[in-house]
Amino acid sequence: MEDDRRVKLERLRADGIDPFPPDFDGVTPIARVHAAHGTLEPGEETDVSFRVAGRLTARRGHGRATFLDLVDRSGRIQLHARLDVLGQEAFDRLTSLDLGDLIGADGTAFKSRRGELSLRTDAWRLLAKSLRPPPEKFHGLEDTETRYRRRELDLIANEEARRLFVLRSRVVAAIRRYLDEHDFLEVETPVLQPLYGGAAARPFTTHHNQLDRDLYLRIATELYLKRLVVGGLERVYELGKNFRNEGISPKHNPEFTMLEWYEAYADYEDAAARLEELVAYVAGEVGYSGELDLTPPWRRLTLRAAIEEWTGIDVLAAREPAALVSVARERGIADLDASETWPRLVDDLLSKHVEPALDQPTFIFDYPEELSPFAKAHRSASPEDRLVERFECFAAGIEIANAFSELNDPHEQRARFEAQRAELAAGDEEAQPFDEDFVRALEHGMPPTGGLGLGIDRLVMVLSGRRSIREVVLFPAMR
RNA sequence: GCCCCCGUAGCUCAGUUGGUCAGAGCGGCGGACUUUUAAUCCGCGCGGCGAAGGUUCGAGUCCUUCCGGGGGCACCA
Numbered sequence: 440m441e442d443d444r445r446v447k448l449e450r451l452r453a454d455g456i457d458p459f460p461p462d463f464d465g466v467t468p469i470a471r472v473h474a475a476h477g478t479l480e481p482g483e484e485t486d487v488s489f490r491v492a493g494r495l496t497a498r499r500g501h502g503r504a505t506f507l508d509l510v511d512r513s514g515r516i517q518l519h520a521r522l523d524v525l526g527q528e529a530f531d532r533l534t535s536l537d538l539g540d541l542i543g544a545d546g547t548a549f550k551s552r553r554g555e556l557s558l559r560t561d562a563w564r565l566l567a568k569s570l571r572p573p574p575e576k577f578h579g580l581e582d583t584e585t586r587y588r589r590r591e592l593d594l595i596a597n598e599e600a601r602r603l604f605v606l607r608s609r610v611v612a613a614i615r616r617y618l619d620e621h622d623f624l625e626v627e628t629p630v631l632q633p634l635y636g637g638a639a640a641r642p643f644t645t646h647h648n649q650l651d652r653d654l655y656l657r658i659a660t661e662l663y664l665k666r667l668v669v670g671g672l673e674r675v676y677e678l679g680k681n682f683r684n685e686g687i688s689p690k691h692n693p694e695f696t697m698l699e700w701y702e703a704y705a706d707y708e709d710a711a712a713r714l715e716e717l718v719a720y721v722a723g724e725v726g727y728s729g730e731l732d733l734t735p736p737w738r739r740l741t742l743r744a745a746i747e748e749w750t751g752i753d754v755l756a757a758r759e760p761a762a763l764v765s766v767a768r769e770r771g772i773a774d775l776d777a778s779e780t781w782p783r784l785v786d787d788l789l790s791k792h793v794e795p796a797l798d799q800p801t802f803i804f805d806y807p808e809e810l811s812p813f814a815k816a817h818r819s820a821s822p823e824d825r826l827v828e829r830f831e832c833f834a835a836g837i838e839i840a841n842a843f844s845e846l847n848d849p850h851e852q853r854a855r856f857e858a859q860r861a862e863l864a865a866g867d868e869e870a871q872p873f874d875e876d877f878v879r880a881l882e883h884g885m886p887p888t889g890g891l892g893l894g895i896d897r898l899v900m901v902l903s904g905r906r907s908i909r910e911v912v913l914f915p916a917m918r
Numbered sequence: 919g920c921c922c923c924c925g926u927a928g929c930u931c932a933g934u935u936g937g938u939c940a941g942a943g944c945g946g947c948g949g950a951c952u953u954u955u956a957a958u959c960c961g962c963g964c965g966g967c968g969a970a971g972g973u974u975c976g977a978g979u980c981c982u983u984c985c986g987g988g989g990g991c992a993c994c995a
Binding site: 443444481482497499500501502503504505506508517519521522523537538549551552553555557571572573574575576577578579580581582583584585587592596638639640641683685686687688689690691782783785786787789790806809810811831838841869917918 | 925928929930931943944945946947950951952953954955956957958986987988989990992993994995
């Protein structure tokens with residue numbers, strides 16, 4: 440079958456036609472043709488000529504006339520090719536093209552009897568020959584593996600896929616617009632780091648040959664960004680890839696896009712207000728019309744109240760593993776592992792019993808200190824509860840953001856690293872390595888700061904209603 | 919790492935309890951057709967059923983292993 444295409448290619452060359460010409464000037468996006476003439480009446484003709492270019496996706500022949508569908512990034516338009524307009528040779532060559540070929544065409548706008556805006560083609564040119572057949576035109580491409588591994592075919596075959604990734608791009612652009620307008624500075628910090636940190640995750644390790652030294656792909660941008668706040672940049676953000684050497688799941692890709700921002704003279708309440716404002720702004724900019732109510736303010740409740748609401752358990756009244764496991768049993772939750780630490784048990788309750796229920800956007804405030812080595816101690820909670828000023832934000836049943844009032848007391852930060860060092864020694868592969876450069880930076884003085892991390896892939900999932908991260912990542916990790 | 923499921927033409931799929939089961943639609947090729955849009959009509963199958971073994975008189979159809987994929991669990995605070 441591909442041989443047919445190669446034969447055609449050679450025939451074109453033999454006829455002196457370049458199947459891969461270098462350029463084609465003066466192309467109008469198809470959407471602009473629709474904008475200009477979408478309101479024509481069925482059967483109405485114009486004298487207005489357009490030059491369009493794109494991929495041939497369908498052909499409906501009628502002897503001495505043929506309809507062809509042409510698709511570009513902005514949309515689809517029908518070409519009407521007539522023998523009496525084009526002449527024999529141009530007509531024959533046009534109608535013997537293969538689906539998937541890229542062509543440019545000039546034609547005047549008219550609306551067919553059935554009401555479809557079309558171009559009466561009077562000239563055309565092959566812009567690139569396609570040597571492989573495109574996916575099936577009606578059912579589209581559905582095979583998941585092909586859609587992910589060969590995304591270009593997904594984009595060719597499925598308009599939904601095109602729309603989704605346009606949406607993703609617009610989401611990212613809107614985020615930048617919002618932050619730029621609010622006086623944030625976009626910065627870039629190292630992806631290759633001598634020490635990883637800022638999140639609990641196992642890193643990818645690589646090696647610098649000349650330095651003969653291992654480096655890590657960043658798992659977060661947090662610590663470098665806070666050093667910039669120390670440096671006086673005050674409002675910074677970075678939007679980029681993080682890498683975590685963990686499992687792949689519908690919510691997890693080994694490399695994923697994260698936004699982190701840090702704002703001096705702000706705390707986690709300010710971060711929450713900014714997040715809901717940002718997301719509402721983005722939703723408006725991309726025309727979100729889904730089921731979620733993203734209008735601020737979003738629901739806010741404490742971690743303690745959230746777990747109590749969905750499980751009936753007051754975790755702060757049972758602040759050690761045995762007590763918590765036993766209270767959970769009374770409430771009919773028997774799958775807690777008594778050998779786990781208390782904070783991990785709390786996290787387990789949150790992720791299994793609360794998170795899946797959080798459909799509408801919701802902030803969960805005030806986490807145990809042990810889970811949050813970079814968050815400031817809570818200003819008003821009783822000290823024995825050992826809570827920090829941290830929230831996570833959930834929507835559509837998944838976590839989308841995490842934020843703190845940043846810990847800026849260098850002595851306390853040093854103590855937290857010491858505690859993490861002990862965890863690391865005890866075998867916790869996700870404990871934070873001691874980052875002396877970061878502590879030194881804090882010793883120079885960091886203003887009170889609110890910081891937040893927002894998972895861009897997950898935000899796009901929420902805004903597009905997709906349930907797998909692989910749907911919103913162009914080239915997701917595959918086995 | 920564990921469990922379940924899937925893998926048939928370029929694409930989307932159908933193939934009862936193993937015996938014309940190698941099929942359909944789209945695409946392709948040839949022909950008809952100057953307003954169709956999953957265009958229509960006529961003709962042509964272009965793969966040997968993910969791979970390798972095995973059971974059987976006979977295997978897409980049963981068994982084993984391997985490869986690839988999906989889902990779930992664990993993990994991912």
